[in-house]
Amino acid sequence: MKNTGERRRTIYDVAKAAGVSISTASNALNGTGRTNAETRERVRRVAEEIGFRPNALARGLLSKRSHAIGMLTNDTYGRLTLPMAAGVSEVLVDHGVSVFLCATNNDPRLAQLHLEALLDRQVDGIIFTATRLDLEPPVQLSRLPIPVVYVFAEGPADSVTFFPDDEQGARLAVDHLKELGRSRILHITGPRDYLAARIRAQSYLDACGDGAEAMFGEWSEEWGHEAVQTVFARPGPKPDAIFCGSDEIARGAIDALRDLDVEIPTDVAVVGFDNWEVVARQTRPPLTTIDMELKELGHRAGLAILSLSKGEPVPVGITRLPCRLVVRQSCGSPLQSD
């Protein structure tokens, strides 16, 4: 019923319209082989006129490079994945590479299905991204005929992996607080079985030394709230700053502090982690926090898979990308601005 007769233009149409052979047309369009400048111009003009666009399937079939990659993610909610995927897509579209998005929902069957579909489509590479869980990939990725890049997830020892630099990010937070004269800094963070939580906590402990305390719990507001209540209920000196492992935790902590009539930032300064704008901008006062530069992470992962797919060498192992301090008002430093 639809497109009857409105067939897509092929290079054959170009050749005929320009009065040359298809090989000449191809050479002229791609600048390959030997072509007379005048012929080349004519072919290109004709191609433009009739709106010729090469069929990516045919091209990929021949060149064995589909100029497409797959992105396998187990993040249903998308708060980490989508900004990253946008970064990947953004950097690759300029190189003519498109991105298949495959959400696995942590279901190994689904992951396997997606993986096979990607391989059938001859993708040039795969980016595997998990949420911050220390999870094994839901599917065997190690002996694939195409390169794999891991983001937020650890691959085999010799794989190419990107993470945010949690250690540096945590130090950024602590240093900021110290520079503002805070000395009794508390750390409230997520579950101990998250690698990211452990790294951030260790970095914090290294920086604060004596009297430092890291409280592990959940990645939730509730936990932030509860932890603050606990600390302020017990006897002894109170912290003058709190470094939270996530913006949600920070939000819970801020709410609890307000309930306790503790002034922010006068009495206690608070720093979060994630720069999840919808949370960080809405706390009162707005939250100073650490941005993991998800888009940049996507850029780097995209470029890495691009290089790998061309056979170019890429530094192997874990690359940690620096985090960025975003100053808002929860630490009370109108001087220190970004």
Added chain:
Amino acid sequence: MKNTGERRRTIYDVAKAAGVSISTASNALNGTGRTNAETRERVRRVAEEIGFRPNALARGLLSKRSHAIGMLTNDTYGRLTLPMAAGVSEVLVDHGVSVFLCATNNDPRLAQLHLEALLDRQVDGIIFTATRLDLEPPVQLSRLPIPVVYVFAEGPADSVTFFPDDEQGARLAVDHLKELGRSRILHITGPRDYLAARIRAQSYLDACGDGAEAMFGEWSEEWGHEAVQTVFARPGPKPDAIFCGSDEIARGAIDALRDLDVEIPTDVAVVGFDNWEVVARQTRPPLTTIDMELKELGHRAGLAILSLSKGEPVPVGITRLPCRLVVRQSCGSPLQSD
């Protein structure tokens, strides 16, 4: 350096190993043409053994159906898009269809670039999804040789479009409040130039009639907070329930009510909209709200584009999918549970 010799198996390998021609192999595998049952079995067994998987590029080139679709979105943050995309992908993977994700960032140049890439890849269809903005698509989609399905965005008059049923969703919220005996219901929602906000507000006004008041503002916590302060500062009777246009607004409203020492849900019941779990679960008390069934929306859009790409008829015009009431504790009805 990599895959030297480990070439992918082709149907030619299958044919040779089974001692038949490639046409017979193809027929046997696909159940087309006439094939001896015994031969068919043998071919299939051999294909399985050597791990043959057909090259989707070659297949698509010939059949003119790539079994891939594109998803064009301008949602940077992903809170609407990713759950939907997961729904699309989930329903399509079982039909052997993969999804290209293209984030346009509302940049027309980028949108055009993505669109051309999709067409070059011979995608079977496109799903265009905007956030709830009443925006024109950033790119001309109307005279395409492939079908387009719109979600959260209005296409031309005769296009296939899916929306959540904002009118029914709002009625669900209001009815719930009324059933609980609330009579002075206030509505706080987003900007008036959002179609969704207008529809929900109208539905609310229709249901509440006399004395009903819809306050338009921003999609932010801050606005929810401010609106409540305004209402409770002015003289006259106070509402005993608030229906908010988003969970974020509801959260701001709840915070403001707490500051005013108004008991929730005893004095005022609150209903949100979105069921954005990370917000709705974290309010105190947890928020009763309206779920837009994003995943189901994705399912339906996926199935629609699938049918269209096969040339099957699909009801044209706007289809509105029912929303669902999610009861938590902000309305105080342990009896009424879902």
Added chain:
DNA sequence: TGCGATTGATAAAACCTTTTAACAGCACGA
């Protein structure tokens, strides 16, 4: 035995592009 019908298999074309090898034409030097 001879003929038409049926079965099972195959060669070849098609999809669209890129690349390799070959070819024709021409200028040049010997």
Added chain:
DNA sequence: TCGTGCTGTTAAAAGGTTTTATCAATCGCA
């Protein structure tokens, strides 16, 4: 005049699959 080298163009092959048309063999039946 004859080879040599260069230029611009083209025919053909390749990539992996599906489909159409053809072919050989077998069978039933007169």
